[in-house]
Amino acid sequence: MPKPIEAVNDFVVKFANVNGSGSASANGLFAKSVLRMGIPASSRNIFPSNIQGLPTWYEVRICEAGHLGRRGGVDMMVAMNPQTWNKDIAEIEPGGYLLYDSTRDLPPSKFRDDINIIGVPLTEICNRTYTQMRERQLFKNVIYLGALSALLDMDPEATATLIGEQFKGRDKLIAANLHALKLGRDWALENLECPLGVRLRRTDKVGDSIFVNGNDTAALGAVYGGATVCAWYPITPSSSLAEAFSAHCHRYRRDPENKKHKFAIVQAEDELASIGMVVGAGWNGARAFTATSGPGISLMQEFIGLAYFAEIPAVIFDIQRGSPSTGMPTRTQQADILSCAYASHGDTKHVLIFPKDPNEAFTMAADALDLADRLQTPIFVMLDLDIGMNEWLVPPLAWDPNRKYDRGKVMTAEQLEAGVEFGRYLDVDGDGIPFRTLPGTHPRRGAFFTRGTSKDRYARYSEEGHDYVDNMQRLLHKFDTAKRLVPQPEKRMATEATKFGVLYFGSTTVAMEEAFEALDDRGVHLDAMRLRGFPFADEVADFIADHERVFVVEQNRDAQMRTLIVNELEIDPAKVVPILHYDGTPITARFIVKAIADMVSVVTLAPLRKVRS
Amino acid sequence: MPKPIEAVNDFVVKFANVNGSGSASANGLFAKSVLRMGIPASSRNIFPSNIQGLPTWYEVRICEAGHLGRRGGVDMMVAMNPQTWNKDIAEIEPGGYLLYDSTRDLPPSKFRDDINIIGVPLTEICNRTYTQMRERQLFKNVIYLGALSALLDMDPEATATLIGEQFKGRDKLIAANLHALKLGRDWALENLECPLGVRLRRTDKVGDSIFVNGNDTAALGAVYGGATVCAWYPITPSSSLAEAFSAHCHRYRRDPENKKHKFAIVQAEDELASIGMVVGAGWNGARAFTATSGPGISLMQEFIGLAYFAEIPAVIFDIQRGSPSTGMPTRTQQADILSCAYASHGDTKHVLIFPKDPNEAFTMAADALDLADRLQTPIFVMLDLDIGMNEWLVPPLAWDPNRKYDRGKVMTAEQLEAGVEFGRYLDVDGDGIPFRTLPGTHPRRGAFFTRGTSKDRYARYSEEGHDYVDNMQRLLHKFDTAKRLVPQPEKRMATEATKFGVLYFGSTTVAMEEAFEALDDRGVHLDAMRLRGFPFADEVADFIADHERVFVVEQNRDAQMRTLIVNELEIDPAKVVPILHYDGTPITARFIVKAIADMVSVVTLAPLRKVRS
Amino acid sequence: MTYITKPRLHHPQLPTNKLGYTRRDYEGAISTLCAGCGHDSISAAIIQACFELSVEPHRVAKLSGIGCSSKTPTYFLGKSHGFNSVHGRMPSVLTGANLANRDLVYLGVSGDGDSASIGLGQFAHCIRRGVNMVYIVENNGVYGLTKGQFSATADKGSKTRKGPANTDSPIDMVSLALQLGASYVARSFSGDKNQLVPLIKGAIEHEGAAFIDVVSPCVAFNNNPESTKSYEYVRGHNEAVNRLDFMVDRTEITANYAPGTAVNIVQHDGSTLRLHKLALDYNPTDRVAALNYLARHHVSGEVVTGLLYVEQDHGDLHHFLETVDQPLNALGEAELCPGGDVLAHYNAAHR
Amino acid sequence: MTYITKPRLHHPQLPTNKLGYTRRDYEGAISTLCAGCGHDSISAAIIQACFELSVEPHRVAKLSGIGCSSKTPTYFLGKSHGFNSVHGRMPSVLTGANLANRDLVYLGVSGDGDSASIGLGQFAHCIRRGVNMVYIVENNGVYGLTKGQFSATADKGSKTRKGPANTDSPIDMVSLALQLGASYVARSFSGDKNQLVPLIKGAIEHEGAAFIDVVSPCVAFNNNPESTKSYEYVRGHNEAVNRLDFMVDRTEITANYAPGTAVNIVQHDGSTLRLHKLALDYNPTDRVAALNYLARHHVSGEVVTGLLYVEQDHGDLHHFLETVDQPLNALGEAELCPGGDVLAHYNAAHR
Ligand SMILES: Cc1ncc(C[n+]2csc(CCOP(=O)(O)OP(=O)(O)O)c2C)c(N)n1
Ligand SMILES: Cc1ncc(C[n+]2csc(CCOP(=O)(O)OP(=O)(O)O)c2C)c(N)n1
Ligand code: SF4
Ligand code: SF4
Numbered sequence A, B: 001m002p003k004p005i006e007a008v009n010d011f012v013v014k015f016a017n018v019n020g021s022g023s024a025s026a027n028g029l030f031a032k033s034v035l036r037m038g039i040p041a042s043s044r045n046i047f048p049s050n051i052q053g054l055p056t057w058y059e060v061r062i063c064e065a066g067h068l069g070r071r072g073g074v075d076m077m078v079a080m081n082p083q084t085w086n087k088d089i090a091e092i093e094p095g096g097y098l099l100y101d102s103t104r105d106l107p108p109s110k111f112r113d114d115i116n117i118i119g120v121p122l123t124e125i126c127n128r129t130y131t132q133m134r135e136r137q138l139f140k141n142v143i144y145l146g147a148l149s150a151l152l153d154m155d156p157e158a159t160a161t162l163i164g165e166q167f168k169g170r171d172k173l174i175a176a177n178l179h180a181l182k183l184g185r186d187w188a189l190e191n192l193e194c195p196l197g198v199r200l201r202r203t204d205k206v207g208d209s210i211f212v213n214g215n216d217t218a219a220l221g222a223v224y225g226g227a228t229v230c231a232w233y234p235i236t237p238s239s240s241l242a243e244a245f246s247a248h249c250h251r252y253r254r255d256p257e258n259k260k261h262k263f264a265i266v267q268a269e270d271e272l273a274s275i276g277m278v279v280g281a282g283w284n285g286a287r288a289f290t291a292t293s294g295p296g297i298s299l300m301q302e303f304i305g306l307a308y309f310a311e312i313p314a315v316i317f318d319i320q321r322g323s324p325s326t327g328m329p330t331r332t333q334q335a336d337i338l339s340c341a342y343a344s345h346g347d348t349k350h351v352l353i354f355p356k357d358p359n360e361a362f363t364m365a366a367d368a369l370d371l372a373d374r375l376q377t378p379i380f381v382m383l384d385l386d387i388g389m390n391e392w393l394v395p396p397l398a399w400d401p402n403r404k405y406d407r408g409k410v411m412t413a414e415q416l417e418a419g420v421e422f423g424r425y426l427d428v429d430g431d432g433i434p435f436r437t438l439p440g441t442h443p444r445r446g447a448f449f450t451r452g453t454s455k456d457r458y459a460r461y462s463e464e465g466h467d468y469v470d471n472m473q474r475l476l477h478k479f480d481t482a483k484r485l486v487p488q489p490e491k492r493m494a495t496e497a498t499k500f501g502v503l504y505f506g507s508t509t510v511a512m513e514e515a516f517e518a519l520d521d522r523g524v525h526l527d528a529m530r531l532r533g534f535p536f537a538d539e540v541a542d543f544i545a546d547h548e549r550v551f552v553v554e555q556n557r558d559a560q561m562r563t564l565i566v567n568e569l570e571i572d573p574a575k576v577v578p579i580l581h582y583d584g585t586p587i588t589a590r591f592i593v594k595a596i597a598d599m600v601s602v603v604t605l606a607p608l609r610k611v612r613s
Numbered sequence C, D: 001m002t003y004i005t006k007p008r009l010h011h012p013q014l015p016t017n018k019l020g021y022t023r024r025d026y027e028g029a030i031s032t033l034c035a036g037c038g039h040d041s042i043s044a045a046i047i048q049a050c051f052e053l054s055v056e057p058h059r060v061a062k063l064s065g066i067g068c069s070s071k072t073p074t075y076f077l078g079k080s081h082g083f084n085s086v087h088g089r090m091p092s093v094l095t096g097a098n099l100a101n102r103d104l105v106y107l108g109v110s111g112d113g114d115s116a117s118i119g120l121g122q123f124a125h126c127i128r129r130g131v132n133m134v135y136i137v138e139n140n141g142v143y144g145l146t147k148g149q150f151s152a153t154a155d156k157g158s159k160t161r162k163g164p165a166n167t168d169s170p171i172d173m174v175s176l177a178l179q180l181g182a183s184y185v186a187r188s189f190s191g192d193k194n195q196l197v198p199l200i201k202g203a204i205e206h207e208g209a210a211f212i213d214v215v216s217p218c219v220a221f222n223n224n225p226e227s228t229k230s231y232e233y234v235r236g237h238n239e240a241v242n243r244l245d246f247m248v249d250r251t252e253i254t255a256n257y258a259p260g261t262a263v264n265i266v267q268h269d270g271s272t273l274r275l276h277k278l279a280l281d282y283n284p285t286d287r288v289a290a291l292n293y294l295a296r297h298h299v300s301g302e303v304v305t306g307l308l309y310v311e312q313d314h315g316d317l318h319h320f321l322e323t324v325d326q327p328l329n330a331l332g333e334a335e336l337c338p339g340g341d342v343l344a345h346y347n348a349a350h351r
């Protein structure tokens, strides 16, 4: 038996439950209690594509150092689901801990001898205390929370306060929960050795950070950014973004007097309709968006091409999930990059932005609405299930009170009246971005016909090759302009000069940042650049040029971001080395460290040459 | 006035007409008459997205040497459309000829003094001879054909025979047409100097070649290849493929006795349904296909991803047109390459094949049906408007009488009965291709559930990361197998050793082949490889490796084939130089020669280095 | 097809409307459709209706899908913004446009292929939502622009030039619209301008989803007498249940009808629909009866036309969504951005 | 959800059907739906119907879209091939499968979101084509799998947990199917197995598009008494117009009904549908009357159930397309490839 793991404020607790059994609230209370003790933590929900009765897990990483990506491995398993018992037991690190319901005893074969087994007769305690089925089921969760509270030396006050806030106004419920919590805690204190080797200690590392999921913050960003029209179709993991937008709007966007709505949200019949509505609203001057996931992106392809070619503002939040096809609807991936960047038939290129966490999801949601109006084209906000549906600990959201919406180039009635020349597809400023007019602006001037067919600079239908080429070239020029307007990359230099660089983006960031240290320790020094927008700023090309080998870390099979880099920046593929993780779980620092360290040894041996995969 | 162009069996005649005016038949007669004189010719129809009343052109290139790509420039313009008069006149080469209706005379300003003007009072002749509006309109076309017949020294017998064949059985019509033809011919012989400097002379260069369009031959290929289910939705330029399949089937695929159909053709309600039907039929063991164009490809994205991930045979003919969006529906392009190769969200890769002309469209249509069954995945036959809707002079179609259909790996009732292990996604042969069973095969064994979600090797639903990764890796392996099964590239070495290579494909071939000579003359020697399938055979990588610079000639803006080359073969972009033509007209040898010659001088000066575009 | 602006010589004698505009001010580019195409007559009727109603041309947004019918917005109201969207998906684009600015008149023009084949779903759902619009289907039973394949409204058994006969049951757009909850439903014939113009005017003034199915023969591909979408057939089987006089205000009511033969329906904006009954047993305010009547007469091959159903105060999508009166596209930071305090609360609530 | 094969201990006492199969031979994997979900009862009814009809399990192809309802094919007929396609597009996949092999029984299972929202177009068009199939919509008025948003069949004004109230007019799938030409149309309730099983049997034997709308409460998100899709509501408002006895051949007819209260309908395959009238004025062979009856009773909040319409000898898509009797997927080179002479002619004709 290896010695029990000893760790203060730095371990992983995983809860194995059955979905629909009401464990979510208790597990959430656990994570929040840790935070209330000033200890940084992050949580990840691993759930099935199902409503009730199947296995679900809740993983909490506690890390005073503030590394909040998924770590991998489990130090303490709270195994509440017989269906997955074997799998769950197997996942525990040697010397780790198992908390289980010891009411009916299990054969030794069911356990491992290199872990610490902690039995709590949860069912027995429940049945002794409660009569109703539902009560027994629900409070069982609170009781194991109580036991954990003792075993990990949690501050019971913190948990109590949270319960008070959560059930505010429903005093009966508060009392009942506190009682259940106490039941568990007392039993553990009486019957078990508390605390364990893994334990918590109050500190002050959380500061003013907030614990939120990216769908909620992105939705709030859309509210702050001035989105007034949302058309959507339910699909995991994007539904909660639209639903959060609805909730936020009902709170913050109703006329104080008459309670009327300064927003319009339509649950469309499908994604073809939701994007169509967004295009219609954008054409007519409202800030509009939709939220979807892979299958929706596929269905939106035709309309996206129209918006590109007719130059209509639109914002699309793609909460990426396991794919292709219906794939793994409740798992995370970054695999829609190509289908978004080159969406639709024919020659098209689209603008993408990559938030790294819920905080950036808020700001970038608002940025996307400005970019759409400025560039008059669809803007993709590339989120994923990990950012969108998990609670992250991030800095508080901030909004510059002086920030004004950039409505882009819209010609006014005054300008038209004054006789300013208007050509819908005329590049007056040399940036490839033409002026548009909104329907109903002027009685005699500025009206034009919007179409997906080829046209001349004055929006007149034309089948002339030169009109077509002229327009397509301007669109390329506009795309070039975009690279200066999208969120710029962030650079991070290694502690010492190195020929290695790494590119990463989105939800990988948190794991990557943790990996730097570990790599440094191993003597692997990396200059790093976080990609935040596509098309790529010139800096990205320079960064690659400045290094001999550049790793591109992404969460998909086909190295899709690397494809964009090679193709759009004319980079020799031999220079950019793919680091790929795509099994549907969030990428970990452990994975990155190993993968890059291994590669470095390989490429250090072999000098720069064509790698033909 | 430059001296009149002198050319025998080598010039371009262009007819400018109004669509719906019945000129098509007369213009077709002209082209076929030339062929009947043993002189190679090709024709191109330039028509609007409209049914009646707009300009339409018919361009005939006559070339005894057998170069039948579009040449560019016009030696003889038959200007029958006042709307486009100026444009048409401008297009004539200096020293060229203009044939027009001189009934009401035009001011000199309407003409050019560097061309030869030939007036024929067509309307006057018509009105003199015919009373009815429609007659006058129709026969006017035949009369100018008559005039041309005299001016170009055509064999009137050839034309007469064709008229006989065309209106077989309708003797009145035959007589009327012959009369009109004679009217024009006689008038010209009496009143004009015949023949002109450009003229025809009977020869024997046509041989047994046939004059056909690719949609018709591809449809016939589908009949020979054993397609039994066709689900389609009308869209230019693909509709005539499905319509031809219907016509061919009604002729060749009805039961001799009871006249019942050995085929099922459904005009679906849209492209989502047409591809859905193809997937359903392929799943159930029938050879099925659809024909569409860009917008349809966009709408099919979700189903294509399902077919990729669930591994269902399907054949998709993409008759590419001007894009993006509705684009230029009646113009040609090769711009759907990326949206087909990486169709659908998530990590996907698809098999594409590239016929060069109507003859290859026939064989590759049949090949595609075999490949779909063998690889159990969607196969894209990448045609375009130029191949699909224009009449080409190509070698006669051939079919090996011993050819058997490759139905791929389908486990039989006998095998199941014998207890052969069946796992729907089990790689039993190490080629990444699993066995499938068809519904209804065996009472107790072989049934499985097909789904777009992640699963294990036995088609059981699974959300386990390792099952998912295992399956995705096998799909990559299967894709690797595909590169040996798709049509292999064709190599053509230069007359002398060279560091330059060129890659081309599809409808570009005919122009490229003509360009070689001209380039040789200019001292530009190129090794060449014609791409015929994707994924690329190893030969393609070798070919690129063997050259310092390789040009990639394609008909789109974004060098999409080059993207596939760089991305899939890990090629340094600096090595592959894009040669792009994408204004919607078919690419010409003239364009290729100039573009490559210019490039060669550039790159010869500048040694290999990163080109950052 | 290019956007030819015709010389606007304002002959003083040209009649003008309330706004001082002449009929020419409501025209568009020259049509490029086939001579005799029914669609052109519908464009003329739209021009006439807008002129007579004194609609401000630039306050109309005209949207369409893809098809010959969907091309027509280029041929009327040259001063209005137009949007030729994608095939079958105009309804969603129109819905979004309408959400962005409730103050314009939304005119959706589509074809039977565009709305009954590829677009059936979007057609149905935008009707269900009660989008405030005039939705006109120019119904010829074929795909004109792609050269004559049959659409979902084609008669069973009808033959196209090339292909075999149609074997699918035809879709009746009007019955569908009624079932889906449209609050103003009419059918007319491109050849009957007197009937069509008032129906369009009524639809423009109606608040909610107004649908007009206009039989509009395709002379190029589907005008053979057997086709129920041909000039000859409709002329022979047109059974108008009523005649509509559209009046901007009641004072205009002049004509006297025998008792029981006329009804006045006052719309939300005070305008009046005066219906002169031709089929005395027909009641245009009973949805179920209307459906039943249509079905019965369809069986006997009649083409029932007129104002088939109208429901007042049904409300429209904005009404249902309780949106503010100002157009959403006119709201700025002040109205839309909750500001710093709210954000502070939000942050506090997530600690 | 994994494909658990249960121990098949054949207790001799388990009743067997003509083929010697027991009911267990028609079962599938263990359901992973919520306890009490209506969908599970429908799966049980399908198992019962197939068992009683002695359908060969492997001669059934079960297809679905995406949703809780669309998951159910995993829970019945474990020996049949199944296809969980994409959301809302099962009808096209089923149509294609049917074209490939006319000899199997095609069972399409879908949800109200899958068929009435995203899938409305495909639903409508496959019905119009008369595809020979049994099309069952497990109708609960919500999106179950995505956690309770309302679908296109949701009641107007109904509230979901999170969102605001539904403001769209609901779609009545049965009326739609009738309008679109379905030749067998029924509605039932997941809680009424006695009514549902014979309706499914009749549908399987019917040649052509058979549609069954089954109200199937979602206990997780839409089972509140106000919902017309709740157990309580349907029990309270279920108005069955008739009871169906399905008989494989007439000899089985035993029960005697008072004159005029029962009709026998013989199907193309000789099987007989004996309808015991509950609403004496209801005639299930008059499409228009059926539509009218449904509309009238819908207004009064009743849920009309039973065999609502049946038309014999309507024919199916293969009949319309005149396809050969053998399955198309069984034809080989000999039947399909025209061969060299034809090609020679083709070449000659193009010179
Ligand atoms: C996605 C897509 N599929 C197919 C087409 C080709 N298409 C253009 S118009 C049309 C049919 C138009 O028919 P209808 O709506 O009845 O208009 P009509 O021409 O008869 O007035 C089709 C199939 C298209 N433009 N887009
Ligand atoms: C293209 C696409 N959009 C959205 C989804 C997400 N989705 C899965 S099931 C479902 C709705 C299912 O509702 P219903 O058909 O009524 O089935 P139920 O769960 O109610 O039985 C949705 C929207 C999807 N799978 N695919
Ligand atoms: S093809 Fe038919 S619909 Fe199109 S313009 Fe001509 S007549 Fe009109
Ligand atoms: S969520 Fe509703 S529909 Fe889905 S399984 Fe549960 S009860 Fe059934």
Ligand SMILES: [Mg+2]
Pocket: C111, C112, C113, C138, C139, C140, C141, C142, C143, C144, C151
């Ligand atoms: Mg039409």
Ligand SMILES: [Mg+2]
Pocket: D111, D112, D113, D138, D139, D140, D141, D142, D143, D144, D151
């Ligand atoms: Mg449902």
